[in-house]
Amino acid sequence: MRDPATTSELPTPALVLDLPAFSANVATMSEALPGERLRPHVKAFKSTALAQRLADAGHERFCCATVKEMEGMAAAGLGADLLLANEVLDHTRLGRLVEAGARVTVAVDSDETVDSAAAGGVREVLIDVDVGLPRCGCEPDDAGRLADRARGLGLEVRGVMGYEGHLMMVAEPDAKAAQVGKAMELLLAAHEAVGGDIVSAGGTGTYAANTWATEIQAGSYCLMDTDYGSLGHPFVQAIRVVSTIVSISAKGWAIADAGLKAFGMDHGNPTWPDGDVFFCSDEHTTLLDPDATLAVGDRVSLIPAHVDPTVARHEQYWVVDGDDRVVDVWPIDLRHW
Amino acid sequence: MRDPATTSELPTPALVLDLPAFSANVATMSEALPGERLRPHVKAFKSTALAQRLADAGHERFCCATVKEMEGMAAAGLGADLLLANEVLDHTRLGRLVEAGARVTVAVDSDETVDSAAAGGVREVLIDVDVGLPRCGCEPDDAGRLADRARGLGLEVRGVMGYEGHLMMVAEPDAKAAQVGKAMELLLAAHEAVGGDIVSAGGTGTYAANTWATEIQAGSYCLMDTDYGSLGHPFVQAIRVVSTIVSISAKGWAIADAGLKAFGMDHGNPTWPDGDVFFCSDEHTTLLDPDATLAVGDRVSLIPAHVDPTVARHEQYWVVDGDDRVVDVWPIDLRHW
Structure with missing residues (x-):
C-alpha cells in the first residue's frame, strides 16, 4: 500500500500536524527565547523526531516529565543536557543514562529524593521549589538545606526550578506579570540559598511574563490547543x-x-x-x-x-x-x- | 532483572488487575448471561489475553468498536464470530479478515455503509438502529429498506443492533426497565422488518434490565470503574x-x-x-x-x-x-x- x-x-x-504552523510557532519562540533561554518540555509532544526540529532551531537542552522520555531522548542523540523536571524514587534507570554518556539533571525536593538520586548514580540535580502550585517542590526556606545535603552526597547542584503552573491561564498581562513576579521572588530567594547557574521555570502560558528565570520550560507552544489558544499568544x-x-x-x-x-x-x-x-x-x-x-x-x-x-x-x-x-x-x- | x-x-x-475480583465478575455475568447470551465488548478492555478468559468462560462471540480490535481478535484465534458494532467507510481491512477465515459481521446504518461493506468483501451485517442515544443508527422505520438493499447486494443480514447507551446510568431498577423496554420496542419493530436471528443491544448498565435482546454487548463489568460502581451492580x-x-x-x-x-x-x-x-x-x-x-x-x-x-x-x-x-x-x- x-x-x-x-x-x-x-x-x-x-493526529495531523500542520508543518507551516508548527514551523511558525518554533520560529516565534526561538526569536523570543533563543538557544538555552528555552528548555523545551518534551511532555507536551512526546516525540524525538519533533524534538530534533527544536534542537535544529537552537534549543539543545530539554526537560522531560518521565524517565521514559529521558531514555528516549538520550537514545535519539538528544542527551546533551536533559532535565527530569519531576521527582522519582528510583534513579537507577537515570544512572544508566549517565553511565552511557548522557548529561542528566533531576529535580529533587526532599531528603528521600536527594538520597535516591545519589544512590542511583545521578550526578546533577536542581532543587525543586514550591512557588504556589499545589504539587511538587520544597518550601522555599528549605531549599538551601537540601542543596547542602545534596552536595554532601557528592551531587552537583546546578540551581533551582519552580513551576508557576497555577498562573498559566491568567489572561490579563499586567496581572500575570505581577503574580509571576511574586512566585519568582520565592524562587529567587531559594536560589540565593542554593547557588548554581540555573533558575528554571515557566511554560507556554508565562513564557513572556516570566523575565526572572534563566530558562523557560515550554512545550505546548509548538502545537497549541484551544485552552492555550484562548490566551491571545502569538x-x-x-x-x-x-x-x-x-x-x-x-x-x-x-x-x-x-x-x-x-x-x-x-x-x-x-x-x-x-x-x-x-x-x-x-x-x-x-x-x-x-x-x-x-x-x-x-x-x-x-x-x-x-x-x-x-x-x-x-x-x-x-x-x-x-x-x-x-x-x-x-x-x-x-x-x- | x-x-x-x-x-x-x-x-x-x-495498571493493576485484581484476578480474584475479575474472576468473580466473569462468573457473575456468565451465570446471568451464559454463552451466546453475552457478546463481550472488547472496547472496554482492549486485550486478547483478557478476551481469552471470557472465551474460556463460554463467550465465544465478541463485539468490537474498531477495525484494529477486529484484526487483533482474529489474529489471536478469537475470530469465531466478531461483530464490529460500529460504522466504517472503508471495509477492505475487514474483507481481508473474512478472506483469512474469520467470521465478520459489521453494523450498517446508511446506504453508504451498506454499499461499502459489500464492496469491501464483508459478507454479513447487522442493521444498526437508533433507539434513543444521539449517535449512530438508522431511523427504525428505515431498517427494513436497508436490509433489502444489503440483501440485494448479496449480504447476509443477521438481524439488528441498537445501543441504549443513554439509559446505562438510570439508577432506579423499575424506571430503567421501563425506559429500556421503550427503547427495545423500537428495536424489535425494526427487527420485524429486517429479520435474522440476532437482536444485539445493551451494556453493563442494562445487562439485567434488557430482557428483549438476544445478546448483550457488555464489557466494563469485568473490570468496573467508579461510575458503574455507583449503580449497585453485583x-x-x-x-x-x-x-x-x-x-x-x-x-x-x-x-x-x-x-x-x-x-x-x-x-x-x-x-x-x-x-x-x-x-x-x-x-x-x-x-x-x-x-x-x-x-x-x-x-x-x-x-x-x-x-x-x-x-x-x-x-x-x-x-x-x-x-x-x-x-x-x-x-x-x-x-x-
Missing part, C-alpha cells in the same frame, strides 16, 4: 484530529469517528471549528449539524482542548504541508513510562 | 492504578505519580479510597492529606472514573492474586486504530 498522499486518504482518527493551532463522518441522523447530528480514546478530555470536549460539539463517547464525537452540511464519508477536523494528554493517545503525527499533503510521519515514541 | 513479585515493586504508574472493582508518592507538602497534600496520561478523565478525577483527590495534572495527582498519613515512597491505589479510556492509556495489565503478588502480565494489544 502506498503512503497516503493527503489527509483525505489517512486512516482515521488521525502561537497558532498546529495539530488537529482528522476524523470521518460515519453516520448522519435526520434529527440533526453527525457522528465523527474520533472520541474519548483520541482526545485528552480533562479540559473538556474538542472543538469543531464549523459548528458545535454535542458530546464524545469512546470512539465517536456527536456533532450538531442542524442544517445537514455534512455527509457520510466527509472528513472533519477536531481541535483538542489540551494538547499533552491528547498527543499521548496517538502513535504518530501525520505531518502535512500547507496544501494538506502528507510530507512526513513523526512517531510519538516517548509515550508511557 | 527478575519480574516484580508484588505491586510494591512495579514501576509506576501501573460487580466489584477489579482494576486500579498503583502510583508512588513522590512529594509531600507541609501544606497538607501528597503527590502521586499518576495523572492525566494514566486516566480517562471524561467522567472526572480518579478516586483515592483513603481520602480526597485535589486535582490531576499531566503526570501527577495531588491528594489532600491534611493528617499527613502518607510519606514519600508510599504506594497508593487510584480508581478510574471510566474504565474504557483509562485502559487505552496503558500498555499492559499487571495481574495480581489476592495477596498482591504479580501472577501474570496481559498486554493491552488492541489500542489505537
Whole structure:
C-alpha cells in the first residue's frame, strides 16, 4: 500500500500536524527565547523526531516529565543536557543514562529524593521549589538545606526550578506579570540559598511574563490547543484530529469517528471549528449539524482542548504541508513510562 | 532483572488487575448471561489475553468498536464470530479478515455503509438502529429498506443492533426497565422488518434490565470503574492504578505519580479510597492529606472514573492474586486504530 498522499486518504482518527504552523510557532519562540533561554518540555509532544526540529532551531537542552522520555531522548542523540523536571524514587534507570554518556539533571525536593538520586548514580540535580502550585517542590526556606545535603552526597547542584503552573491561564498581562513576579521572588530567594547557574521555570502560558528565570520550560507552544489558544499568544493551532463522518441522523447530528480514546478530555470536549460539539463517547464525537452540511464519508477536523494528554493517545503525527499533503510521519515514541 | 513479585515493586504508574475480583465478575455475568447470551465488548478492555478468559468462560462471540480490535481478535484465534458494532467507510481491512477465515459481521446504518461493506468483501451485517442515544443508527422505520438493499447486494443480514447507551446510568431498577423496554420496542419493530436471528443491544448498565435482546454487548463489568460502581451492580472493582508518592507538602497534600496520561478523565478525577483527590495534572495527582498519613515512597491505589479510556492509556495489565503478588502480565494489544 502506498503512503497516503493527503489527509483525505489517512486512516482515521488521525493526529495531523500542520508543518507551516508548527514551523511558525518554533520560529516565534526561538526569536523570543533563543538557544538555552528555552528548555523545551518534551511532555507536551512526546516525540524525538519533533524534538530534533527544536534542537535544529537552537534549543539543545530539554526537560522531560518521565524517565521514559529521558531514555528516549538520550537514545535519539538528544542527551546533551536533559532535565527530569519531576521527582522519582528510583534513579537507577537515570544512572544508566549517565553511565552511557548522557548529561542528566533531576529535580529533587526532599531528603528521600536527594538520597535516591545519589544512590542511583545521578550526578546533577536542581532543587525543586514550591512557588504556589499545589504539587511538587520544597518550601522555599528549605531549599538551601537540601542543596547542602545534596552536595554532601557528592551531587552537583546546578540551581533551582519552580513551576508557576497555577498562573498559566491568567489572561490579563499586567496581572500575570505581577503574580509571576511574586512566585519568582520565592524562587529567587531559594536560589540565593542554593547557588548554581540555573533558575528554571515557566511554560507556554508565562513564557513572556516570566523575565526572572534563566530558562523557560515550554512545550505546548509548538502545537497549541484551544485552552492555550484562548490566551491571545502569538502561537497558532498546529495539530488537529482528522476524523470521518460515519453516520448522519435526520434529527440533526453527525457522528465523527474520533472520541474519548483520541482526545485528552480533562479540559473538556474538542472543538469543531464549523459548528458545535454535542458530546464524545469512546470512539465517536456527536456533532450538531442542524442544517445537514455534512455527509457520510466527509472528513472533519477536531481541535483538542489540551494538547499533552491528547498527543499521548496517538502513535504518530501525520505531518502535512500547507496544501494538506502528507510530507512526513513523526512517531510519538516517548509515550508511557 | 527478575519480574516484580508484588505491586510494591512495579514501576509506576501501573495498571493493576485484581484476578480474584475479575474472576468473580466473569462468573457473575456468565451465570446471568451464559454463552451466546453475552457478546463481550472488547472496547472496554482492549486485550486478547483478557478476551481469552471470557472465551474460556463460554463467550465465544465478541463485539468490537474498531477495525484494529477486529484484526487483533482474529489474529489471536478469537475470530469465531466478531461483530464490529460500529460504522466504517472503508471495509477492505475487514474483507481481508473474512478472506483469512474469520467470521465478520459489521453494523450498517446508511446506504453508504451498506454499499461499502459489500464492496469491501464483508459478507454479513447487522442493521444498526437508533433507539434513543444521539449517535449512530438508522431511523427504525428505515431498517427494513436497508436490509433489502444489503440483501440485494448479496449480504447476509443477521438481524439488528441498537445501543441504549443513554439509559446505562438510570439508577432506579423499575424506571430503567421501563425506559429500556421503550427503547427495545423500537428495536424489535425494526427487527420485524429486517429479520435474522440476532437482536444485539445493551451494556453493563442494562445487562439485567434488557430482557428483549438476544445478546448483550457488555464489557466494563469485568473490570468496573467508579461510575458503574455507583449503580449497585453485583460487580466489584477489579482494576486500579498503583502510583508512588513522590512529594509531600507541609501544606497538607501528597503527590502521586499518576495523572492525566494514566486516566480517562471524561467522567472526572480518579478516586483515592483513603481520602480526597485535589486535582490531576499531566503526570501527577495531588491528594489532600491534611493528617499527613502518607510519606514519600508510599504506594497508593487510584480508581478510574471510566474504565474504557483509562485502559487505552496503558500498555499492559499487571495481574495480581489476592495477596498482591504479580501472577501474570496481559498486554493491552488492541489500542489505537
